[in-house]
Amino acid sequence: MRLAIISDIHEDIVxxxxxxxxxxxxxxxxxxxxxDISGFSTPHYNYHVTRNAHDCLSVLRxxxxxxxxxxxxxxxxxxxPAESDIFEFPEDWYDLDYREKQELTGGEVWMxxxxxxxxxxxxSDLEFLRSLPEYKVLxxxxxxxxxxxxxxxxxxxxxxxxxxxxxxxxxxxGFMKDRKCELSFTGHAHVxxxxxxxxxxxxxxxxxxxxIEEFPxxxxxxxxxxxxxxxxxxxxxxxxxxxxxVRTL
Numbered sequence: 554m555r556l557a558i559i560s561d562i563h564e565d566i567v568x569x570x571x572x573x574x575x576x577x578x579x580x581x582x583x584x585x586x587x588x589d590i591s592g593f594s595t596p597h598y599n600y601h602v603t604r605n606a607h608d609c610l611s612v613l614r615x616x617x618x619x620x621x622x623x624x625x626x627x628x629x630x631x632x633x634p635a636e637s638d639i640f641e642f643p644e645d646w647y648d649l650d651y652r653e654k655q656e657l658t659g660g661e662v663w664m665x666x667x668x669x670x671x672x673x674x675x676x677s678d679l680e681f682l683r684s685l686p687e688y689k690v691l692x693x694x695x696x697x698x699x700x701x702x703x704x705x706x707x708x709x710x711x712x713x714x715x716x717x718x719x720x721x722x723x724x725x726x727g728f729m730k731d732r733k734c735e736l737s738f739t740g741h742a743h744v745x746x747x748x749x750x751x752x753x754x755x756x757x758x759x760x761x762x763x764x765i766e767e768f769p770x771x772x773x774x775x776x777x778x779x780x781x782x783x784x785x786x787x788x789x790x791x792x793x794x795x796x797x798x799v800r801t802l
Contacts, residue, residue, distance in 0.1 A: 554693045555580070558787045560587035560702070560740025561623070561776030563594070564604040564672060568779050569612065572786050572801050579788060584616050585691075587740035587774070588623025588702035588710070591672040591682075592665070597780055606672035610681070622685045623702040623741060624710035628665040629672050630682035638706035662711050690732050693791035699734040703741040704771065710741040722750040726769050735768040738789070740776065745783045747798045748773045760785060762797040772796060 557576040562569050576584065590613070593604045606629070613620055627634055631647040640662055646654070651666055674682075687708055688701040703710040704721070705728035716722060729737055742748075746759035750771045765772075775785045775798065785800040 554582045554791045556583050556585055556691075556693075556789045556791065557581040558585045558587065558738050558774055558789060559777050560774055561589045561743055561778055562586070562609050563589055563592045563598060563625070563776070563778040563780070564606040564609060565598070565600055565778040565784075566605040566608045566612075567600065567603050568777050568784050568801070569609050572777055572784070573612065573616070575799065575801060576786060581788065583691075584613070584618040585700055585738070586613050586618050586620045587700060587738065588621045589625045589740065590620075590623070591629040591669075591674075592623070592625025593670045593672065594668040595670060596668055598778065600779070604670075607674055607678055610674070610678055614681070619689060619691070619700065620685055621689060621700055621702055622682055622687065622709070624663055625665060625669060626682050626685075627709055627711070628669065629674060630679045632683050634687060634709035634711060636687045636705070636708045637711065639712040661713055663713055690734060695791050695794075696736050697732070697734045698791075699729050699732060699737040701737070701739055703739050715742045716750070717755060719750055719753060719755045722755075722771050723752070725771055726752060729769050729771075735770070736765070737769070737771040738787070739771060739773050742773050743776045743778075743780065743783060744773055745781075746775060746785075747787060747796065758798065760798045760800040762795055765794045765796060774798070775800075
């Protein structure tokens, strides 16, 4: 099976269409989106005029993509993550004001209302986002693959900070083992290229192809958004166990 895996679109419909055109030319069996379709953050992105979260979601649904929600999607749809051990969200989380949230979390959880513009979704978009699973186990015939926005116990990506040491991934490997998965793909970190995390090492790669030989492994991929020139996508060939990171200028 050939998978095209993307993540962190952040309402950048121009970049998404460009990447999907490249993917269609390559030919794949399944398109996967690891979340953060929403989340145009004013300090970071400069494509205000062309941003369009609704169109981004629509083109993914038209292509029957597997879609997982990211932290910005949870925020946009006012949804509390269930698969999270980082913080016990109160039921009235979205009724609290900014300062109440800050006090409850000690500043360790992303406060999206500080920077995110309203994604201007249709009501049907919001209902769809609320219906999505927080993670998915994909059967490829040769391996079971865990797909999620980020790394357990922070699958949703709400907790601030990123993981860059092999020891940081040990809880995630336990989560994978419980679901009989040896391979995992995540987004969220906006890396340039991709990284691989195993029990023994963490390695960062730029835009290249790599045969995966050490398991269990978590692979973190680059964003779709054109932020800092990092946009691109990954192709994973499950039969050859090869991941290819493709940069899109």
